[in-house]
Amino acid sequence: MNPQFAPQITLRGMLSSIVTLRLAQFRWTLAYWSRALGLLPASGKWQERITFAYIYLLIVALMTPTAVSLLNGLYVLESKSSPALVAIALQNSLPALIAVLSIALIVIPWRAWMLRMTFGDITYLAAAPFDRRLLAVWRYLEVVLFISIIGLIPMTLLAPALAGGSLLAIDVLPAIGRGWLALLLWVMPMLALGWHISLQEYSKTPLPALTRWLGRFVILVAAGVVLYNNRDVLLWPGRLIVLLMRGDAPAILIGWPLLIAFAAVGVIVVALESRGLSMTRAAVGADVLARIQGLGYMVLVDRQLLLSILGEKRASESYAAGVLPKATGLLAIPARTALFYRRQYGQTIQLFAVGLAMGIGLLAWRPDNFIVVVVTAVLLVALLPSQLAAVFRSDMGVPFISQFIPQPLRSRLLASSLVPALIMLAGMIPPLVSLNALMPDWAWGVLPIVWVLSLIGHTDQVGKGTLRSDRNIFSVILGSAALFFVLWSAITSGVGGPLALVQSVAVAGSVSLILLMIADIRHGGTNPQALNTAKQPA
Amino acid sequence: MSKKSRQDRVISPLPVSPTLDTPDEIAIEATAQANIPAMAFADPVRVKPIIGESVLDASGVRKTYGSTEVLHGIDFTLYAGERVALIGPNGAGKSTLLQCLAGWLPMDKGEVTVCGASLTQDEQKARASLVMLPDTPNFYQSLTAWDHLLMVGRFHDLVDVEPAAEYLLDALGLWQVRKSYPSTYSRGMKYKLGLALGLLINPKVILLDEPTAALDPLSARVLWRLLDEFQAEDQGAVLLSSHQVELVTPGIDRFFLMLNGNKIGDGSPRGWIERYHLPDSANIASVFTAAIEEFTRLHPDAAQ
Numbered sequence: 001m002n003p004q005f006a007p008q009i010t011l012r013g014m015l016s017s018i019v020t021l022r023l024a025q026f027r028w029t030l031a032y033w034s035r036a037l038g039l040l041p042a043s044g045k046w047q048e049r050i051t052f053a054y055i056y057l058l059i060v061a062l063m064t065p066t067a068v069s070l071l072n073g074l075y076v077l078e079s080k081s082s083p084a085l086v087a088i089a090l091q092n093s094l095p096a097l098i099a100v101l102s103i104a105l106i107v108i109p110w111r112a113w114m115l116r117m118t119f120g121d122i123t124y125l126a127a128a129p130f131d132r133r134l135l136a137v138w139r140y141l142e143v144v145l146f147i148s149i150i151g152l153i154p155m156t157l158l159a160p161a162l163a164g165g166s167l168l169a170i171d172v173l174p175a176i177g178r179g180w181l182a183l184l185l186w187v188m189p190m191l192a193l194g195w196h197i198s199l200q201e202y203s204k205t206p207l208p209a210l211t212r213w214l215g216r217f218v219i220l221v222a223a224g225v226v227l228y229n230n231r232d233v234l235l236w237p238g239r240l241i242v243l244l245m246r247g248d249a250p251a252i253l254i255g256w257p258l259l260i261a262f263a264a265v266g267v268i269v270v271a272l273e274s275r276g277l278s279m280t281r282a283a284v285g286a287d288v289l290a291r292i293q294g295l296g297y298m299v300l301v302d303r304q305l306l307l308s309i310l311g312e313k314r315a316s317e318s319y320a321a322g323v324l325p326k327a328t329g330l331l332a333i334p335a336r337t338a339l340f341y342r343r344q345y346g347q348t349i350q351l352f353a354v355g356l357a358m359g360i361g362l363l364a365w366r367p368d369n370f371i372v373v374v375v376t377a378v379l380l381v382a383l384l385p386s387q388l389a390a391v392f393r394s395d396m397g398v399p400f401i402s403q404f405i406p407q408p409l410r411s412r413l414l415a416s417s418l419v420p421a422l423i424m425l426a427g428m429i430p431p432l433v434s435l436n437a438l439m440p441d442w443a444w445g446v447l448p449i450v451w452v453l454s455l456i457g458h459t460d461q462v463g464k465g466t467l468r469s470d471r472n473i474f475s476v477i478l479g480s481a482a483l484f485f486v487l488w489s490a491i492t493s494g495v496g497g498p499l500a501l502v503q504s505v506a507v508a509g510s511v512s513l514i515l516l517m518i519a520d521i522r523h524g525g526t527n528p529q530a531l532n533t534a535k536q537p538a
Numbered sequence: 539m540s541k542k543s544r545q546d547r548v549i550s551p552l553p554v555s556p557t558l559d560t561p562d563e564i565a566i567e568a569t570a571q572a573n574i575p576a577m578a579f580a581d582p583v584r585v586k587p588i589i590g591e592s593v594l595d596a597s598g599v600r601k602t603y604g605s606t607e608v609l610h611g612i613d614f615t616l617y618a619g620e621r622v623a624l625i626g627p628n629g630a631g632k633s634t635l636l637q638c639l640a641g642w643l644p645m646d647k648g649e650v651t652v653c654g655a656s657l658t659q660d661e662q663k664a665r666a667s668l669v670m671l672p673d674t675p676n677f678y679q680s681l682t683a684w685d686h687l688l689m690v691g692r693f694h695d696l697v698d699v700e701p702a703a704e705y706l707l708d709a710l711g712l713w714q715v716r717k718s719y720p721s722t723y724s725r726g727m728k729y730k731l732g733l734a735l736g737l738l739i740n741p742k743v744i745l746l747d748e749p750t751a752a753l754d755p756l757s758a759r760v761l762w763r764l765l766d767e768f769q770a771e772d773q774g775a776v777l778l779s780s781h782q783v784e785l786v787t788p789g790i791d792r793f794f795l796m797l798n799g800n801k802i803g804d805g806s807p808r809g810w811i812e813r814y815h816l817p818d819s820a821n822i823a824s825v826f827t828a829a830i831e832e833f834t835r836l837h838p839d840a841a842q
Binding site for chain 2: 308320323324326327328329330332333335336339340343344391394395397398399400401403404405408464
């Protein structure tokens, strides 16, 4: 290359690039959360922002004194009445937690994804001259900082125990600061050990996956051997951190230099190991992770979104086992769903296991009063329908194929709800049959709730026209009411065995009709004009 | 689409030569039957189907994103057997118009009728006659290309689904990868699979968004060839959008030009040439340039 055209890559330039990128990403995240919390409403109205800010202020103002008072009472009580208990917690429980965290940092392979997430973002920065060591060390330090900040929460809760139960900032802040710094320094070598293995995955000459797994296995076994022979050894780092948190003079003299030296070794290990990184390898799959990141808080709200992205990735990788069952007309839809569950057997097992758990759960479930049934209905509707409608949800997101299946909405909902409900029922029925003698009389009457749950999950996905909808508080309330009705009628019917099932099927059928009517309304079916004029300005 | 088996016919990527009347005679007849302006110009290589009654009518289509109106009351008619190219620069509103016509995007104002069924009043009937192929179609999870064709074909109770699917996949060069998941396909392969699905069910109207953008030249020829078959045998109508005007020229009956969400003209290649007094050798790109210049001169505000 002509030196005249060689890019001038300096450490300062690279650092400046990363900082600029990260600041831009931080601003984006900030805006995202502000929108999520209603502080940046789409309408742009200040009235809405102020209303939300006021609500949050009220929540904090109402909750803080209660929480502080509660914690204060607990600490005072513990430190005065049970000093021995506090001593045990500080000497053993907390160090044990730190030991578990340390081992987890080394062996959990998900840690490698953190690296990928970064590289997905900054691959465009990584034109050939960009120093891989800087990218790896930067991300490594980010993760260290993140973990130590998470560690601040238990540190803050524990600090009063080291300050004689005092909640005054002047008493607890020094302890929190020392604890946080000690934890941060300890996380560095532990994470570096893990990254030493993970970075191999992205190396230009990677070690075989088996070797990497063996490495993790050996570390786990070694920890087990140490634990068996002298468990105190594993507690030493945690105890050192507790001592540093307390500010004990002898610990400070030896502890800080020791932790700083370990941390330096961590940085050096990561820097050395990242010299042979292949950016291409590291960036593979980054789009999947970027999509997961893009979901933001929705990952917490709806786990199915996350599963659907991971499932999509797996679907493209897995072998296309089985063939489409020969079914024509409307039955082609259950055939498609059945083939999905044949190929995504992990999801099939999940549904089956949930059904099994529900069947066994009937042994212990005692709906003695109205409240128990209401709570059960709400919990079931909150947890299960989205799982039962995972395939439908994914299919609704593909309008190109949906245009080939223009049957009435009701038929599609019924056809799509069938297969997942059958899988869950297949898990639920064996406990009912085998443990029939132990089951309450009305147990068989509960079976149709699986169908209702599946239909609730499917109707939740129906939006205006071809649009897909998301669950909201109203759909959860509505679904809970529907499920409660079926459950309550099954329990209070006074009939048992097959008769309970027949009666419950009839009730579930009526509820299904109502759910389908609601789906029609959401779809705009009762008012076709609404479909294309929904966004018409007044 | 004819249900030939893969062994019974030979696919040629090259366009067929006309065997009936001369192209000009066909165009005159088609124009007379369809009662459209006398500007129809027959492509020299395609055997034109008889252009029939209107299958897609749009009037006053308006669409707004936020506070920006991207379609300013578009009127458009597509006749059976006709192939129309929707032309315009990036951001002209071509894809938005296609999506509104297909019912994928709700319009703010306007009316769309497909084969006599209103998209707003009788959505299912209207959509049953129409297939829209976006520039990058997506597919169902955990279904291979072959499964997709079988599922759609069986859902529509088509006779001999498998030979037809085999014919289409082979013609489009996807036969060898029929048992792979579409998510592993390139963009061009996805487009071809989408086209196969669209042609399988014999719709009255096919809307194609940027059909040549993802295809190699040979695949593009196969695309034109399959569309020729579709139009000749089933009198299907095709509306396609593209900004690659040089590539969509073969077999196009009309060019519908758009700029900034406005219709700036609609006519056959011959009609455009005569309108702007261009030489016969002029290509559609120069016609397009002349039309935009004229529109910008006459409507400076709308052209901004």
